[in-house]
Amino acid sequence: MPPAPLLELRRLVKSYGGVRALRGVDFNLHAGEVHALLGENGAGKSTLIKTVTGAHAPSSGEIVIAGESVSGLTPTTARALGIACIYQQPALFPDLTVVENIALRLEAGATLRRLDWRARKVRAMELLARIGAAIAPDAEVRSLSMPEQQLVEIACALGAGARIVIMDEPTASLTQKEQHLLFAVVRELRGSGVGVIYISHRLEEIFALADRVTVLRDGESVGTHAVGDINEAGLIKLMVGREVAQIYPASESSAGEVVLSVREVGCRASGVHAVTFDVRAGEVFGLSGLVGAGRTELARVLFGLTPADTGEILLNGERVAISSPQNAVAHGIAYVPEDRRRHGVVLDLPIAHNMTMAIHPRIFPGAWLRFGAERSLALEFIRDLAVKCAGPDAPGGSLSGGNQQKVSLARWLATKPKLLILDEPTQGVDVGAKSEIHRIVRRLAKDGLAVILISSDLPEVIGMSDRIGVMGGGSLRAILPGKSDPHVVMAAALGTAEKGAA
Amino acid sequence: MSTDKPAWKARLLSHEMLLLYVLIAEWLFFYFTGTTTNRRGVIVGFGTIDRQFDILRHSCEIGLLALALTPVILTAGIDLSVGSLLGLCAILFGKFWHDAGLSIPVAAVLAIGCGAIGGAINAALITTLRLPPLIVTLGTYSLFRGLAEAITHGAVTYTDFPESFLFLGQERWLGLPTQAWLFLLVAVAVWLLVHRTTFGRSFRTIGFSPGGARYAGLPVNRRLALVYVLAGIISALAAIIYTARLGQAKADAGTGYELFAITAVVLGGTSIFGGSGSVHGTLLGVAAIAVLKNGLACLPVVMRMNAAEEMSGLLTGALLLLALTGSVLPKILSTLRPRRQPA
Ligand SMILES: Nc1ncnc2c1ncn2[C@@H]1O[C@H](COP(=O)(O)OP(=O)(O)OP(=O)(O)O)[C@@H](O)[C@H]1O
Ligand SMILES: [Mg+2]
Numbered sequence: 001m002p003p004a005p006l007l008e009l010r011r012l013v014k015s016y017g018g019v020r021a022l023r024g025v026d027f028n029l030h031a032g033e034v035h036a037l038l039g040e041n042g043a044g045k046s047t048l049i050k051t052v053t054g055a056h057a058p059s060s061g062e063i064v065i066a067g068e069s070v071s072g073l074t075p076t077t078a079r080a081l082g083i084a085c086i087y088q089q090p091a092l093f094p095d096l097t098v099v100e101n102i103a104l105r106l107e108a109g110a111t112l113r114r115l116d117w118r119a120r121k122v123r124a125m126e127l128l129a130r131i132g133a134a135i136a137p138d139a140e141v142r143s144l145s146m147p148e149q150q151l152v153e154i155a156c157a158l159g160a161g162a163r164i165v166i167m168d169e170p171t172a173s174l175t176q177k178e179q180h181l182l183f184a185v186v187r188e189l190r191g192s193g194v195g196v197i198y199i200s201h202r203l204e205e206i207f208a209l210a211d212r213v214t215v216l217r218d219g220e221s222v223g224t225h226a227v228g229d230i231n232e233a234g235l236i237k238l239m240v241g242r243e244v245a246q247i248y249p250a251s252e253s254s255a256g257e258v259v260l261s262v263r264e265v266g267c268r269a270s271g272v273h274a275v276t277f278d279v280r281a282g283e284v285f286g287l288s289g290l291v292g293a294g295r296t297e298l299a300r301v302l303f304g305l306t307p308a309d310t311g312e313i314l315l316n317g318e319r320v321a322i323s324s325p326q327n328a329v330a331h332g333i334a335y336v337p338e339d340r341r342r343h344g345v346v347l348d349l350p351i352a353h354n355m356t357m358a359i360h361p362r363i364f365p366g367a368w369l370r371f372g373a374e375r376s377l378a379l380e381f382i383r384d385l386a387v388k389c390a391g392p393d394a395p396g397g398s399l400s401g402g403n404q405q406k407v408s409l410a411r412w413l414a415t416k417p418k419l420l421i422l423d424e425p426t427q428g429v430d431v432g433a434k435s436e437i438h439r440i441v442r443r444l445a446k447d448g449l450a451v452i453l454i455s456s457d458l459p460e461v462i463g464m465s466d467r468i469g470v471m472g473g474g475s476l477r478a479i480l481p482g483k484s485d486p487h488v489v490m491a492a493a494l495g496t497a498e499k500g501a502a
Numbered sequence: 503m504s505t506d507k508p509a510w511k512a513r514l515l516s517h518e519m520l521l522l523y524v525l526i527a528e529w530l531f532f533y534f535t536g537t538t539t540n541r542r543g544v545i546v547g548f549g550t551i552d553r554q555f556d557i558l559r560h561s562c563e564i565g566l567l568a569l570a571l572t573p574v575i576l577t578a579g580i581d582l583s584v585g586s587l588l589g590l591c592a593i594l595f596g597k598f599w600h601d602a603g604l605s606i607p608v609a610a611v612l613a614i615g616c617g618a619i620g621g622a623i624n625a626a627l628i629t630t631l632r633l634p635p636l637i638v639t640l641g642t643y644s645l646f647r648g649l650a651e652a653i654t655h656g657a658v659t660y661t662d663f664p665e666s667f668l669f670l671g672q673e674r675w676l677g678l679p680t681q682a683w684l685f686l687l688v689a690v691a692v693w694l695l696v697h698r699t700t701f702g703r704s705f706r707t708i709g710f711s712p713g714g715a716r717y718a719g720l721p722v723n724r725r726l727a728l729v730y731v732l733a734g735i736i737s738a739l740a741a742i743i744y745t746a747r748l749g750q751a752k753a754d755a756g757t758g759y760e761l762f763a764i765t766a767v768v769l770g771g772t773s774i775f776g777g778s779g780s781v782h783g784t785l786l787g788v789a790a791i792a793v794l795k796n797g798l799a800c801l802p803v804v805m806r807m808n809a810a811e812e813m814s815g816l817l818t819g820a821l822l823l824l825a826l827t828g829s830v831l832p833k834i835l836s837t838l839r840p841r842r843q844p845a
Contacts, residue, residue, distance in 0.1 A: 329719035343717035
């Protein structure tokens with residue numbers, strides 16, 4: 001037996017009102033290991049983390065850190081005990097700069113002392129360089145994309161010199177390149193004797209990185225295994241309780257009429273220029289590229305959030321000016337955004353309200369609310385997408401990350417669009433739900449919908465797309481056939497990125 | 503939190519219900535302690551029907567402004583100009599009738615139109631220039647009052663309105679003070695708008711998350727324009743019944759009313775940060791303030807000190823702070839920290 005584990009949880013229970021998020025979980029973490037935590041959406045992973053970081057107090061059970069039982073843990077004492085966490089959702093101050101955020105996180109506690117801005121900036125730049133993030137240290141966090149904020153979070157955790165580092169879906173919005181850098185950092189941490197708890201829905205990451213894996217199901221631990229002793233199918237079965245096909249559904253549709261035709265479209269404000277491509281009915285058009293390649297920016301142009309200022313957009317052969325999101329919705333365009341907490345779901349409103357938000361004119365004729373119709377529509381989507389929630393009246397903010405994603409998706413499926421733009425639709429979604437979403441996307445395409453799929457998950461874009469557009473520096477650099485070799489796609493993305501940097 | 507369909511259990515302890523208990527307690531207190539003299543110098547209690555009608559009559563204008571402000575505050579906005587607009591519309595109404603020689607109904611319709619224009623100016627500045635509502639309406643707060651004073655040179659007062667018009671402000675119709683019917687009608691309309699239509703739904707959505715509303719394809723600017731124009735129209739209605747109640751239109755009509763109205767809305771449980779709140783809460787807030795003000799005026803001890811105004815100001819303030827600490831403080835605290843909500 002190794003010495004006392006760095007962290008041990010004994011019969012940990014956490015309830016939120018009537019919801020039992022954790023029901024007596026045992027867990028331990030040793031120095032110098034990467035311990036993966038797996039489970040479906042809403043299984044209780046983030047909740048477990050929050051009790052360890054002192055963000056939420058457990059209802060009962062014991063937290064033992066380096067052999068000593070601690071109680072009344074707060075974020076401050078947790079940090080003092082050497083626990084650092086990268087939350088699923090970046091928790092940075094949006095109005096402060098990157099340097100200021102990093103400084104705040106690392107210098108917490110000291111009230112009166114001289115500020116050495118030069119040293120702060122140097123340290124911030126060192127930390128960012130260590131994870132290979134090309135982020136201006138003086139940029140306001142507000143102006144950073146989701147993955148960039150995630151990278152800043154990781155830099156903070158690194159700088160804190162923690163003994164226990166927790167990562168809650170750190171790669172959910174990262175592309176392969178940043179992922180590899182992150183993996184190198186994690187391995188380095190492990191080498192220096194740090195214990196890492198690593199949460200991810202991407203099984204391949206767990207096999208690449210973790211030493212042990214614990215699976216949670218409905219707030220209970222259903223087993224801890226050494227990674228060498230278990231395979232993917234076994235893990236999935238533990239998580240979901242049944243087998244889930246890990247293959248991408250085959251494309252059954254034959255591409256029909258051109259639905260969307262984009263000609264030399266550009267938007268100076270968002271750095272998109274001269275993008276030209278077509279999407280046909282029944283086709284899934286994937287968009288791949290590195291973080292900052294301009295994929296989300298292009299989607300925002302197509303959805304009228306930052307309207308195009310050059311080029312033309314044709315829908316079903318007719319030239320249209322998409323000047324606002326309402327306008328886009330009226331034209332049958334739907335956009336499931338990347339940042340679900342800021343844009344995809346209104347956290348304070350009930351799930352049902354969130355799901356009907358984009359179909360007011362249709363479900364509420366004459367502007368009168370019909371609670372019955374709304375409720376049954378919500379219940380239908382909750383069932384179809386297996387949203388884990390207390391009911392249609394539960395606020396969006398009470399859902400786990402993956403379930404919020406499903407609500408956001410449901411809102412746009414409800415619009416019955418002609419063109420569906422999905423921006424990282426399976427980010428943070430568990431394997432079962434992910435394959436469910438893939439199946440739905442395929443079914444929609446078969447019914448004649450045109451789909452644009454933006455995804456940083458390379459196997460997903462390749463597996464799901466009929467054609468793959470590779471973006472870089474705000475323009476479309478290549479269009480590759482579906483089922484292309486991953487290396488070819490990566491090469492296109494990286495090659496162009498290098499050209500752009502030079 | 504109150505959205506447009508709270509569960510029954512939550513209802514009993516909702517902000518609105520708590521306020522109702524306070525209101526009843528307040529009323530009972532004054533019922534047993536308050537006295538006042540009637541026209542013939544006879545001592546009568548606080549609980550007379552006459553007094554209740556008096557309270558109602560005097561709360562209609564501020565009540566209307568509070569109704570106007572509820573949708574505005576639900577969108578996380580504010581309109582400080584409603585009191586000034588009331589003054590401006592009262593003057594314009596008097597001018598249309600007296601100087602332009604128009605009939606009362608035509609003058610009223612025109613005054614309401616002017617109210618709508620006033621609201622539209624706020625809306626245009628807020629939606630197109632993307633200025634904060636607080637700043638915009640602080641500007642129009644001075645602008646509208648200044649215009650009213652310029653029109654009257656600070657001296658002209660329109661009086662001698664016909665009896666038929668004063669009926670609206672001073673008589674009873676079907677048992678209630680006449681203007682109370684108008685107030686009731688507007689209250690029902692605003693309640694339906696906020697609680698039973700998609701408009702109210704979008705006000706809340708915008709209040710909770712303007713970005714989320716935009717990404718959902720809701721017409722954010724059109725909805726914002728609607729709430730400010732509506733506030734202008736209702737302010738003009740308030741101007742007309744104000745004129746009918748006092749029998750005169752002056753440039754200082756409604757001075758300071760916006761603050762009472764905002765107090766009533768916030769007391770009624772509408773979050774100043776937008777999103778949550780209700781129209782019935784606002785009505786209870788208006789009633790709580792009106793009963794307090796009126797009740798104090800007939801407390802013997804207060805009468806002796808001749809300090810009804812001061813006391814009511816003090817107690818309204820205390821009530822408001824109590825309501826704020828109870829329902830808004832946790833939210834303020836959570837906005838001071840970066841969000842660490844469940845993922
Ligand atoms: N603040 C809260 N109020 C009520 N219920 C909550 C709250 N936070 C979490 N829950 C519930 O607790 C359960 C576990 O949530 P948790 O966020 O831990 O899931 P998770 O395993 O991290 O899921 P995901 O993979 O989707 O992130 C869910 O059913 C969720 O709805
Ligand atoms: Mg989670």
